[in-house]
Amino acid sequence: MKVRRDKLAELVSSGENPFEITKYNRDTKASEITDKFDELEGKTVSVAGRLMSKRGMGKVSFCDLHDLSGKIQIYAKKDDLGEEEYARFKKLDVGDIVGVVGIAFRTQRGEISIHVTSFKLLSKSMRPLPEKWHGLKDMDARYRQRYVDLIMNSEVKDVFILRSKIIKEIRNYLDDRGFMEVDTPMLNTIPGGAAARPFITHHNALDIDMYMRIATELHLKRLIVGGMEKVYEMGRIFRNEGMDQTHNPEFTTIEIYEAFADFHDMMDLMEGLVSHLINKIFGGNTILKWQDTESDFKTPWKRMSMVEAVKEYSGVDFGEIKTLEEAIKVAKEHKLEVEPKHALGDIINLFFEEYAEKNLVNPTFITGHPIEVSPLAKKCKDDSGFTERFEVFAFGKELCNAFSELNDPFDQRERFVRQVALREAGDEEAGMMDEDFLTALEYGMPPTGGIGIGIDRLVMFLTGATSIRDVLFFPTMKPKND
């Protein structure tokens, strides 16, 4: 705004350019003054933050100063500051970054405040902030200009502080149990470990196309082959797919691998980890609320196989259906769209997604996924059509995916071959052949349990956020140019 430009020009010409300031020593946070008022009353404190409101009374002014910890009221009096300083104080704008030195006291109305003895403009705000009462509501602006959203809406800040705490506690939990955090490449020559369309980019010096990773799985298993027995990686992955309330093109997952363990150990790990987080955040309360639904995360969580779940929620018993022809017939009776590429296991999965998934509100382990939809999981010993795999569903959404990792290089090669065939038939999400990964398995991978958890979704459930955009500082947005 023009008025603020003029004010800045005035400051610059009087040798007080706020943008030349490099440092300010503050000794107290805004919230500390109210929290520790008993010991701070009458003492001189130094605070710094953003001026969020002004209430001028003539020869006395009140302002609210916000910092990360909270807010504190500032009281300035002409008699104490002197004519010139008080005039300078009155020129401050809402939005300005200000450092204040003063005495902690309580006003006549009882509000704990700072009686200003000196102050310094630390940075000039050149743009007016949104309205104080209604704040910034426009979703487009809130996501594109998250900095303004964070200034205006304190609950937004709280969600991200909680996100940080959750992530820290995940690391604490795993580090305490002897896991090691590792980093693997985000730029891949073969995108593997999941069924998803990748982002493609180009490396100039090598003159090859590369892919942004769609999972961390295959590299982490290579580390297990290499003897790194307990590893995890928490990081961003990228999938070139649709966006909605629970999907963003880049999102954060954690994958954890433990040698000499199986999917049962991963179940214990998952229950333990999530219980740890809930305990750290909510104390004893295990009931989470999300989109007006309550879910009790008290352990032990319910366990059922995918076939059982399909039977319970659709009435169809795949324990009795042994051929593809029968399965296709039943699927058509239930108006499910069967594609030519679908095998028996794909149809079981279709039934599960259509009928069971949305009903799984309390956290539930779903085990025994068909082999056709589990190209990296070990077969069940007693039934080669299914795998030692589980997913946890809560609030009708998938929370994690885990299995006893397939370590048989011959079996793995066959599964890749099927994926490649699907890809050649036009399925862009099918996997690619990864010869180096097969070579790694040929050197011998110990029996291993692995699990992948969607961090953003977990944070959504723990913070009550209804959209993934509300747990990402900068959700992916289409550029606005016209």
Add this chain to the structure above:
RNA sequence: GCGCUAUUAGCUCAGUUGGCAGAGCACCUGACUCUUAAUCAGGGUGUCCGGGGUUCGAGCCCCCGAUAACGCACCA
């Protein structure tokens, strides 16, 4: 990708039947020595999302486009 709704001042929003562009907050000027959505008096600051069209006249009607929220599809 499809459908639906929205887009007006810095922000939150009104805008009648197609007839001079509006309010509150913010901002500017002035008053005010304990306010807290301070108060009081005065001041309207605009590419009505963009581009066409219909009309004497369009914020409003029609067409094309942009972005977003929501729903659907996709995402094992």
